[in-house]
Amino acid sequence: xxxxxxxxxxxxxxxxxxxxxxxxxxxxxxxxxxxxxxxxxxxxxxxxxxxxxxxxxxxxxxxxxxxxxx
Numbered sequence: 001x002x003x004x005x006x007x008x009x010x011x012x013x014x015x016x017x018x019x020x021x022x023x024x025x026x027x028x029x030x031x032x033x034x035x036x037x038x039x040x041x042x043x044x045x046x047x048x049x050x051x052x053x054x055x056x057x058x059x060x061x062x063x064x065x066x067x068x069x070x
Contacts, residue, residue: 015031018055022050022052023049028048029046030045030046032046034056037058040058040059040060041059042056043056044057045057
């Protein structure tokens with residue numbers, strides 16, 4: 001059996017819990033959109049209990065870039 005490459009099933013993961021240093025345990029998180037970038041979006045993970053920032057994630061778009069010149 002020959003494999004041609006990854007099947008693409010696991011392109012994007014979202015965290016449901018992350019370790020919070022302030023709460024001292026794994027806590028549920030929510031994602032907040034921080035920036036819309038030319039090649040995707042930057043999201044921040046926040047603890048649902050104390051609202052501490054626990055990390056970021058960049059979601060990249062797979063569309064061709066077009067540059068518009070006036």
